Amino acid sequence: MKPASFDYYSPASADEAVALLQKFEDDGVDAKIVAGGQSLMPMLAMRVARPEALIDLRRAVGLDHIGENNGVIAVGAMASKSAAEESPLIRAKQPLFHAATRLVGHRQIRNRGSVGGSFAHADPASEYPAVALVLGMEMKVLGPSGPRLIPADEFFVTYMTTSMESTEILTEVRMPALPAGTGWAIQEFARRNGDLALAGVALTLPVAGGKCGDVRIAAFGVNATAVRLTIAEEALRGQPADQTSFARAAAAGAQALEEPMTCLHASAEYRRHLVQTLTARCLAEAAGRSGH
Ligand SMILES: Cc1cc2nc3c(=O)[nH]c(=O)nc-3n(C[C@H](O)[C@H](O)[C@H](O)COP(=O)(O)OP(=O)(O)OC[C@H]3O[C@@H](n4cnc5c(N)ncnc54)[C@H](O)[C@@H]3O)c2cc1C
Structure with missing residues (x-):
């Protein structure tokens, strides 16, 4: 058509x-x-x-920058996903965002697709909204009365819906650099390489003295928008960074998910199972990266 x-x-x-x-x-x-x-x-x-x-927006100037100011990495909404993927700054300072970018579609899609487009589109199966929740990102939008910043947990409202007004555009996304000693991971399950995920998990795991610090975990592809697994986060805080804690927290987090989506390819229970498995795997991977 x-x-x-x-x-x-x-x-x-x-x-x-x-x-x-x-x-x-x-x-x-x-x-x-x-x-x-x-x-x-x-x-x-x-x-x-x-x-x-x-x-x-392709001809609109000043929307495709990638830079850092006072430990905050800023990416213009019209920067392509390939530009983010190839940015030495993002690779070095925010490896979780870098890894998430590489999971988006295929190379051709990342060449054409903008970073801001995925935030504005707010697909529940997209990697970026989950990463935005985990990293506490901020979205800079511009409207008739000027610019404003929206924290990630207020930006994504529900299925393909953000809190931007109809007269606003997204101009920039902002994220902190990853602190030293913080592990990270993102894993997803899709039927084919490059497909949107049936379910996925992104997280950061600070480890000090063998204990988990302020862990942040989000799942995507499961509900109408990416969701924080707060029960799993609480179960890990102050606990030993080991397989026993990881397995217990992953099970608690997956169990607490509210009504996962059902579709032709995956039932609600299958998605719950994926979240549990991927959370446990991500925690183990992140613990390795934390230097623990
Ligand atoms: C085969 C295939 C596989 C894919 N796999 C994935 C995947 O695994 N993960 C994933 O996240 N995405 C995936 N996508 C989607 C892809 O990443 C898109 O690039 C992205 O969703 C939108 O970016 P875009 O720049 O193309 O936006 P567009 O398609 O141009 O716009 C998308 C929406 O966002 C709005 N919009 C865009 N930019 C702005 C802005 N600056 N301000 C306000 N509104 C704006 C538009 O009005 C529109 O409603 C896939 C797409 C295809 C075709």
């Missing part, structure tokens, strides 16, 4: 894009931002989405 017809706009700046969104909102025109098009274009082709106007 081919997309329904739409008007095409190519603003030269983020401000211009926001002004267009505001104008269309005022005129009652259904407008959508397009970034890399890797999720939106198939939706247009299948006519799941039929916006009357498309606002393409």
